[in-house]
Amino acid sequence: MKPRKIRKLLVANRAEIAVRVMRSARELGIRTVAVYSDADEAAPHVQMADEAYRLGPPPAKESYLRGDLIIAAAKKCGADAIHPGYGFLSENAAFAQQCADAGVTFVGPSPKSIEAIGNKVNARQVAKKAGVPTVPGLDRAAKEGEDLSALAKKIGFPVLIKAASGGGGRGMRVVREAKELERNLREARGEAAAAFGDGSVFIERYVERPRHIEFQVFGDTHGNVVHLNERECSIQRRHQKLIEEAPSVAVDAKLRAKMGETAIRLAKAVNYHGAGTLEFLLEPDGSFYFLEMNTRLQVEHPVTEMITGTDLVKAQIAVAEGAKLPWKQDDLAPRGHAIEARITAEDPFTNFSPQAGPILGLTIPSGPHTRWDAGIREGGAISMFYDSMIAKLICWGTDRAEAIERLRRALAELVIVGVPTLVPFHLHLLADERFRKGDFHTGFIEKEFSMEGIDRPHLEEAAAIAAALEYRRRRQETPQVNGGNAGLPTSSAWRVNALREGLRT
């Protein structure tokens, strides 16, 4: 299929990334099409789109993972391209192929490239061929029920179990002892199957105290590939990134050039076009191992956009239209420092338990060099069906110290009423001396950092006072016969009482 100008783009995703993609499409004058599950009928990405089509019930397997329905919607409405966002079908080679078969441009790499490097096992083989070091481990996906205990012993504990498809930490498990292997394998397969529709996993040696450094690469269909510098993603918990930065304090110009060249070599080895990310483990001595390639836009792409002055979604669209890359390597030197905090609906005070609920109030940070990418709005709700990441807050500064202070300032402006979020975690982390010095590794949050010491009784007092005064105000605002809907709770006990009280006055 020949590349062609995109006039109508279907975004096969939801929440902040769907909104993000539509923003760029709109700036390009491209008409936008949303798809949605029943849980998202009034979601921001639906509201933003020019057209919107229902896919199915809330579970992703019945909606956002239904490639057939998505392609049918694209055909029906005349969309000439599909942007998959991240997650869901974004790294699914079969879906990319189905798009091509249906005559719809897939905004992403070719099915062949995805096949060749998107799968972690294939990626290791590509890396070996290209002479890029990888972490010792199983070079193929483990079969269902296969006994891996001997291999694990050979690799040496701790070992890491990873889903062969997908990313984002889902389906990942660190196993430190032989007797925990089987249960973890079972759970990892379950998570991987639920998230990506593919339960196959593989295992490798777990490197202690490494940094997670990734390189953003970009290729076009004319054989050009550039890198857009590294991102530092070592602040993670259960393999979920929480904070991302660009550049990394651990990468100097020399290492950047070396790792960047490696990244470009790997991308070229699979004729890569579009946006992709190569993940590396970086050891304190500067040696690095290639881990895997994400053949899509990353959650954390805004930090790269801020230090390079780019719009990666627009570049994805241009490449998908057959254009050459809009940059040369020399245009992409990093300027300043950017840092992103993922705002997830998780309560850091109850072991990061995921939260669902209504967004009753929302004050968004803004101001100089501050970016808010979100898929929530006041009056909406966080559903339990999808990822708990609800927004990203990204700040830029002339250096890392300024970027961190700006992010603290912006986090302090952010108020989300209705659902506990990671905001207090981020505020606590950004004040941590070790973090501020850049002295951390991928295990830092789980092993060396704690939320203790953040509990402040005077805050609870102030909160109680606010609750009492607000309750009082609402009562006084409804001086009529019945408190009605204006301020009183809805349970029958409350209502009865409210009526009684009101009638007595």
Added chain:
Amino acid sequence: MKPRKIRKLLVANRAEIAVRVMRSARELGIRTVAVYSDADEAAPHVQMADEAYRLGPPPAKESYLRGDLIIAAAKKCGADAIHPGYGFLSENAAFAQQCADAGVTFVGPSPKSIEAIGNKVNARQVAKKAGVPTVPGLDRAAKEGEDLSALAKKIGFPVLIKAASGGGGRGMRVVREAKELERNLREARGEAAAAFGDGSVFIERYVERPRHIEFQVFGDTHGNVVHLNERECSIQRRHQKLIEEAPSVAVDAKLRAKMGETAIRLAKAVNYHGAGTLEFLLEPDGSFYFLEMNTRLQVEHPVTEMITGTDLVKAQIAVAEGAKLPWKQDDLAPRGHAIEARITAEDPFTNFSPQAGPILGLTIPSGPHTRWDAGIREGGAISMFYDSMIAKLICWGTDRAEAIERLRRALAELVIVGVPTLVPFHLHLLADERFRKGDFHTGFIEKEFSMEGIDRPHLEEAAAIAAALEYRRRRQETPQVNGGNAGLPTSSAWRVNALREGLRT
């Protein structure tokens, strides 16, 4: 007085600029103090500050222009510095002197510099001395009641009347015929007196079809001065800027160097330190006249911050603390293009009439390279006592075309319910071919642009449908005996009806 580290900063201003200044102060770890009039007790700038002190009743003359009360508040709370923002006391040399006398750092130039160049008449003399061309006119402020008709005839009509103090178009009048001179002089004096506490004005030749180009300069107390490139501010109405950009399509590298050098020369001539802006008229043939210098931060400083990767408020604070400039001239080459739309509470469909009212709903634009600087929030109100500018929306792009498309996209995301704003004006202007080509001058909006053709009946229909459905929803939400406060209007006629209706159901 010796410069010293600032630990607590009083911001002697309100609304978006007070919020803007506090953001930078907070990022620097400086404690922030707000001052407020009775109209602003719950305003965002008050809510954001660490401490807040009341000045007086709503009129600016009794609150934000009361330098004595502001300095007393600073002394009382132990603030070691005052940031004046723009407008109000920001260009008042006497106030700067009073700060110095009280031992409080004034974040701005010295009283002497303000005196020497902030006053428009003095500025012309400084320029003449420095060999910089100015527009022909009166070299001194006109006396109260002075007959200027002979002079105006000599200069040649049209002439421009300008307030000797202040800026922002207040007190400015273009007079095209001799018989209109007297009335305009009277009105300009009245406006100037109300806005700046100084009714003196002067007159000069009114240049036809010029561009308004201004240069941001910055000096420190060690004699260093740099410029941060030009801003294009020709899109104005009644001398109020509506859209600002950086850089200007009319300024190439050669002209930028020449005008920048001129700007630095003038700033050095008055030993300028801190942020300042030199305004020029640029004629189509590339000749330029110096108009005046604004000895403060400008409303439109964010476009400069976006193309240079700077934080001008932080630099102001650093200079006030006695530090050297954080940049060399070579660090300040422009990157990409930035454009700002002033969101004012004015109705472009009723001759830009100023509007007051409550902010009932607010959806803020965000996303890549998009900045929102505002002094409003949902639940707040626009008061009639102050300037009608309520927010600024600023976008950056790799080039002007991208910046414009991004601003259109962001403006389309912005929803302000409760008060008509300039949003439809901006959307209409940004789609205008002449604007997109960069083909405009300071008279463009008033003489060549019109809001006609924007009236779209299908929008009115959709609006009516939304109003009817929302009214219906609110009625149905209050099925009790009394609609209470939950959804029904407050007038007695409405209430009677609501009761009647409700009782009947």
Added chain:
Amino acid sequence: MKFALKHGEDRLELSVEEEAGGYRVSDGKTTWHVRFDDRRGAVRGVVVDDTRHSIGVARKGETWDVVLEGINYEFLTRDARFEKLLALQQDRGGDAGGRAELRAPIPGLVTNVLKGVGDEVKEGEPVLVLAAMKLENEIRAPRAGKIVEVKAKAGAAVEKGELLAVIE
């Protein structure tokens, strides 16, 4: 259910009926199929036939303020029964005939009254100056005529909609 809406001088009567997935809305001539995101919050998604809008809508005193593509529309919204009652009540004369009223378009301070009773004015000629939002606004004659009444006094604060002068 029927609703009467007033927008400026335009009056509109809309009937609203529920239908599968939304509402059928009609003004008697045109019928629209509408989906309406009826959550709380001031900004909603509204789909009118196949066109999606992001619409701001909130009650503002006696009116509804609706924002669409940046444009603010103000509606008086009543159910049609009440509208009839109101029409009866409001039968107390009006601004018909050759009379033109100058009313304050915004709350402000009268800083200058340029014309007096008996003065002849041309259309567009300034009658008085109203300071608001720190700007001086000339209030001009909507048509030519003679000033028959001047209510405004220099130095007086006026509310939005307050009568300033009458031209006949």
Added chain:
Amino acid sequence: MKFALKHGEDRLELSVEEEAGGYRVSDGKTTWHVRFDDRRGAVRGVVVDDTRHSIGVARKGETWDVVLEGINYEFLTRDARFEKLLALQQDRGGDAGGRAELRAPIPGLVTNVLKGVGDEVKEGEPVLVLAAMKLENEIRAPRAGKIVEVKAKAGAAVEKGELLAVIE
């Protein structure tokens, strides 16, 4: 006026009296002088003694959700009279003694039940796995004991707070 608040296991009774410029609030031991920005909207300025806070506050079902420095606090708020009534009503036994209930901390899907009735568990040992927000969450025993009841079934959706298992 008195208000009873419940935050987790903490109970607090606050008296609120108006005073010049604001409110005097007391819990019987400490008295605070409070200014409260009582406009509508979910985020307010609250000044407690001399400390200014920007506080998010909204009703959420039966509770008030209050957000301060990013931290969410949930309060049950009642006036004190009603609190007493409620206390009487709620005298219907409870979770006293050696009984520990495992309840779903979030709505989700039970994907694996690891223990059955009669199993002994150690403190912190996983009892079942609950999938929510695309993550598998192990629900662990809050203390050592014997499983006496298992309500959860693999494959079943559960609501927040739903009883999953009981340990004695």
